Amino acid sequence: MTKRPVQRPYRVAVIGVGVIGACVGWHLSRQGAQMTLIDAGHPGEGVTDWSFSWVNASNKTARRSYFDLNSAGLAAYHDLATTIGPDAWWHPSGHLRWTDDPAAQADLMKTAGLLAGLGYRVEVHTGAEVRRRLEPALTMPDEVAAVFYPDEAWVHGRHLVSRLAGRTVAEHRFGTAVSAIDTGSDGGVRTVTLSDGTRLDVDIIVNAAGPGAARIAALLGRHLPMRHEPGLVTRITCARTPIHRVVHAPHLALRPDGDTTMVLHSNEVDAHIDTGEDPAALARRLHESARNVVPDLAGSSITESRVAERPIPADGYPSVGAVPSVPGYYEAVSHSGITLGPIIGRLLTTEILNGERAGSLADFRPERFPV
Numbered sequence: 001m002t003k004r005p006v007q008r009p010y011r012v013a014v015i016g017v018g019v020i021g022a023c024v025g026w027h028l029s030r031q032g033a034q035m036t037l038i039d040a041g042h043p044g045e046g047v048t049d050w051s052f053s054w055v056n057a058s059n060k061t062a063r064r065s066y067f068d069l070n071s072a073g074l075a076a077y078h079d080l081a082t083t084i085g086p087d088a089w090w091h092p093s094g095h096l097r098w099t100d101d102p103a104a105q106a107d108l109m110k111t112a113g114l115l116a117g118l119g120y121r122v123e124v125h126t127g128a129e130v131r132r133r134l135e136p137a138l139t140m141p142d143e144v145a146a147v148f149y150p151d152e153a154w155v156h157g158r159h160l161v162s163r164l165a166g167r168t169v170a171e172h173r174f175g176t177a178v179s180a181i182d183t184g185s186d187g188g189v190r191t192v193t194l195s196d197g198t199r200l201d202v203d204i205i206v207n208a209a210g211p212g213a214a215r216i217a218a219l220l221g222r223h224l225p226m227r228h229e230p231g232l233v234t235r236i237t238c239a240r241t242p243i244h245r246v247v248h249a250p251h252l253a254l255r256p257d258g259d260t261t262m263v264l265h266s267n268e269v270d271a272h273i274d275t276g277e278d279p280a281a282l283a284r285r286l287h288e289s290a291r292n293v294v295p296d297l298a299g300s301s302i303t304e305s306r307v308a309e310r311p312i313p314a315d316g317y318p319s320v321g322a323v324p325s326v327p328g329y330y331e332a333v334s335h336s337g338i339t340l341g342p343i344i345g346r347l348l349t350t351e352i353l354n355g356e357r358a359g360s361l362a363d364f365r366p367e368r369f370p371v
């Protein structure tokens, strides 16, 4: 790949400081780039704070290259925890799943077999074993076969972003949105204008604006097609979190979020978001399911609930890398961004600074969406 004739250290503006922008910015600053982190709001308070935040590759088997990228994402988290230290952000406690539908149960076991064949760690336990060894508070039939993926995890997105941004040597422009991007005579990026009127000279821009990414691309005349797939996440508070890991029970996913808080989500409930049903009523439905699956949550109450837009390019896969028609402009836009943040940060940094295009991103490059 031909690199632009700009002098090092490159002046890089990362637009959007959610999990993806924070990971990209942290990797770039470690390699000596001159960084500006820009966010319209507060770092980590976008969709990253309203995610189910499950780090996994077991749910990404539809396409081999996507499974491989997510597996690399999982491994990158273990490296990241070694480098910056684990803490309140990192919870490698595994993932448990079972279902009450015979067809879905057959699919679950088929996927588990496929993953085991790929060297992905998987265990199968009866419901009785799960309660004895893993999650005593769960209601589930004694004889049901539950799949346990011990290497999967959940991440507290806001804590992770705060940890990474705090360790990134950068100028911070928070509470100001990017309102314009100017290009030079070669079509390459030159300046970024912020909503307070500030103009920043830049060599490189990384679009990590999550659900706002299409609007940033449009400032450069680029159409980045995105899906509309909102999701509802509900936080509840309880005396003491009775569940220790990510759990996919029939019709409900739940995980701890702290010592006295839990997060609830359900794809089935998400399907009702655009039907006009009150999100507060949907949240109450999630809460009722949670109390059925975990009777110890009887005294819990809903504290927060929000509908968030998933940042999903139109074909469902990430858009990561350089956009050749706009020199100096890079995209880092993805669903599963919690799982993929650290690996995207690492691979994109190598591409920006050394011009090396990772083979593992070949299926996910921005060029597949022509300007």
Ligand SMILES: Cc1cc2nc3c(=O)[nH]c(=O)nc-3n(C[C@H](O)[C@H](O)[C@H](O)COP(=O)(O)OP(=O)(O)OC[C@H]3O[C@@H](n4cnc5c(N)ncnc54)[C@H](O)[C@@H]3O)c2cc1C
Binding pocket: 015, 016, 017, 018, 019, 020, 021, 038, 039, 040, 041, 042, 043, 044, 045, 046, 047, 048, 049, 050, 051, 052, 053, 054, 055, 056, 176, 177, 178, 179, 208, 209, 210, 211, 212, 213, 215, 216, 230, 231, 232, 233, 265, 308, 309, 310, 311, 332, 333, 334, 335, 336, 337, 338, 339, 340
């Ligand atoms: C219901 C739900 C469940 C999910 N579950 C999972 C899961 O279990 N596992 C998983 O891996 N992923 C999951 N995801 C996806 C994951 O949450 C996202 O892919 C990830 O958080 C995206 O991070 P981001 O940094 O791209 O976006 P964000 O966190 O939204 O960050 C983008 C930032 O850009 C800023 N911004 C936007 N426009 C501008 C502008 N013009 N100027 C300056 N700043 C701007 C925003 O303020 C924001 O802070 C889920 C998503 C949803 C909605």
